[in-house]
Amino acid sequence: MSDYDVIVVGGGPAGSTTARRCAQKGMQTLLMDKARFPRDKPCAGGIRNIVRELLDFPIDEVVHRRVYGQRFYSPSGLKVECIRPQISGDLVMREEFDHLLFRKAGEAGAELWDGTRAVGVAQDSDKVTVALDDGRTVTADFVVGADGINSTVARSLGFYEGWKRDTAAVAIEVEVEVGADAVTRICGVPFDREGVSIDIFFGPVPYGYVWCFPKRSVLSLGAGCRQDRAQNIRQHFNKWLESFVEEHDIEPEIVSDSAARLPYSGAAERTVVGRALLVGDAAGFVNPFSGEGIPMAIESGIIAADVLNRAVREKDPKLLREYEGRWKKRFMDDLKVGKSIAKLVFKSEKNMETVLRLAYEDEYIRDIMYKMIAELDTYERLKRQLVRRILTRHARAGLSLYT
Template sequence: MFDCIVVGAGPAGSTTAYKLAQQGHSVLLLEKHQLPRYKPCTGAIAPSVASWLDFDITPAIDQKLRRVRYTWQLGDPIEADLETDEPMWIVRREVFDQCLVDQALKAGVALKDGTSVVGIAFKDDGWTVQTEQGPYAGRYLVAADGADGPMAQWLGFNPEKVRQAYVLEIDLPAPLENPTMAFEFGLVKQGCLWNFPKRQRHSLAITRFLGDTLKNPKESLATYAQSLGSDLEAGQLYSHGLKLWNGNRPLHTQQALLVGEAAALVDPMTAEGIRPAIFSGLKAAVAIDRALGGDTLALAHYSETIHEEWGNDIQWSQRIANIFFRMPKIGYRVGIKRPTATKRLGQLLAGEIRYADLANRVIKRLSGSFLPGRET
């Protein structure tokens, strides 16, 4: 029997497995895909995560970007530079995720990729995880199988809304000149499009942050791709589920935890998911290590820690998103176009400030613009 079985080898699962193995525990990491595998994701990652890890992740960074461009219906452009010490890091997930998996393997984690989990059961003070290749037993279980995975449901957690996001990957014959992060706010209702270019690839994404399922994503992506001098037909379109954070809730149950997107730890304003995934993986490893040592409250403390150190701040992101994406044209005018907007974005992603530091001013500014008699 393993001390812990982790289902899903994305950033959250691999980080959990790595830290537990470092602490001397036996860990099995299960992944349904053959590794390395492509993951639909534009791949922005805050440089601040490097300080959380005791190994070098910079070889897995594809691009470093400082320039940001915003548009409203492809017009009214704004360009600015991030003012943080480090530019934003952009990764190809098949490379970055494999970097984390490789570190887990070096720490002694047992990996079974190409191994789909088909069921779980709690018995004799441990979990039996049934796969297409047979059963595995572990004392503790970590669900890291993303927004589209079944583990959270199997563990008895209340379902979270899964939004559809789409990623269009367009490979290019040569490196981009002057690559720029771009955000487009007028082409999709209650959502946005964005492009985090790699060295030789446009990575375009689209989703709605409020309201119903996105309609006609291909049409909006085609228009956006054309604005970049590319073509929808020249790329590969992917879709994936997205669980945006929707309030604090338990993330633990009997000898099991949720991490990353399985726990809906995605920023509801920016769709940032890699940083909270790694954060939750680190905290999950601490909790399971303590539980294996006899601390009966360790898993409950994990839920409390995520709420206190992440969720209580992200609630302000959710409130801003609810106002901004309800009236994005006004939000673009009174928020995005402000000279300090890009500076604050960079500080948020770098971990230099929190949403709570900005929320009152931002919400007051956005809400005030909706009042009768105000210019719109």
């Protein structure tokens, strides 16, 4: 007899959601995380509307600001506004958001072990064994790797060796306290006093972008780019930061300064091996263009719990295979489209400028971009509309993106 039906390693959005849903379905569930909660996590904290739809509890207590779209800046400084009076998402601090999700897993009946690191995982024909950093072991019928980009579960069980430099991105995130009035002045929108836009700057870093994601009185400023292009990312970011501070005449107090890697190349080749499956960043579920992973982390957890439920009841690990088909149906197109847009736009500063100039001059293109941001249609369909528009109205500029 195993100690648990399911052990979930990692208590971020993917793991906490998996554990909550497993516990709700009556599975004996253990959720462990190496950190003690509340714990911080380098992140811009932007979550789309779909996150509210996916979660089965309100998140208002941890929402700092509501988002009404995005502003993009080209390398030469063109400003492209994709903002509408409809809410497109929320801004949260991960320390608070993740703590809420972790607690909700506990409320549903999952056993919570924070401050507990998994150092190795093994599986045989009838169970998995997780070795802990204090020398103990714990067993279960199934294990879920929700332990992020450096997943111990994935590496121990041979899913993959790790994310290489051209399949991972590096991101710096600096949180600066500027006061609520300054946040509203810099990021505010005309139709809601507390509402804001997210600002994205193309050009300051190669193969990526710089961002400004506002919170109640703090700005999350950061830069992300593919790891093999990231040699001088800190210098590039600091230079941009100096001009940002000067332009907005602020005296920022740095409250945190961190960096982290994230998967960049789309999903891992395998996400199920025997009695184990991967969710969230451990599975590579991050959009390669935007760097967003929270919605897919949560949704992969929901799908995983559903699949585990049958596997636990029927004591049949082969049933886990259904997981791959289900997440592919939901995310594969978005991951592929995100990757192809990243490849084209991030290719050069010239391409970043061309794409944003097209959006600046053509309201139809701005409208498609807004629909992507607000998820008003699928990425795949919107990409097709974008390509058709560029080919029919802007053929020369469109072709120049490929040279």
